Amino acid sequence: xxxxxxxxxxxxxxxxxxxxxxxxxxxxxxxxxxxxxxxxxxxxxxxxxxxxxxxxxxxxxxxxxxxxxxxxxxxxxxxxxxxxxxxxxxxxxxxxxxxxxxxxxxxxxxxxxxxxxxxxxxxxxxxxx
Numbered sequence: 001x002x003x004x005x006x007x008x009x010x011x012x013x014x015x016x017x018x019x020x021x022x023x024x025x026x027x028x029x030x031x032x033x034x035x036x037x038x039x040x041x042x043x044x045x046x047x048x049x050x051x052x053x054x055x056x057x058x059x060x061x062x063x064x065x066x067x068x069x070x071x072x073x074x075x076x077x078x079x080x081x082x083x084x085x086x087x088x089x090x091x092x093x094x095x096x097x098x099x100x101x102x103x104x105x106x107x108x109x110x111x112x113x114x115x116x117x118x119x120x121x122x123x124x125x126x127x128x129x
Contacts (some may be wrong), residue, residue, distance in 0.1 A: 004118055006022075007123065014086065021080055033100075033115075039109050049061065088092055
């Protein structure tokens with residue numbers, strides 16, 4: 001099993017940047033896929049971006065392409081979601097999630113398909129002036 005701990009959430013002004021971290025522990029010797037999701041009040045959980053362990057498969061939602069970047073530090077077992085030029089509509093609780101064992105092919109951004117078994121605790125991100 002994996003355990004995921006998120007950090008880096010907080011308040012940021014419009015146009016600012018923020019980086020979320022997701023550190024994995026447990027069975028990190030086996031490869032796993034990382035996905036990032038968010039859920040705003042009254043809205044469904046939305047898939048943002050995902051990346052296979054070695055980066056051969058990636059997927060990013062059209063709504064955040066060019067503004068959000070996902071990366072991983074394999075030595076630290078930490079995934080990152082870098083957000084640029086943030087606007088109030090991105091205010092939400094952000095979650096990292098892990099798929100293990102992995103499946104072949106591009107990772108999914110559909111959180112309700114059961115592909116991601118392990119989830120972080122969530123990080124509140126608020127964009128306000």
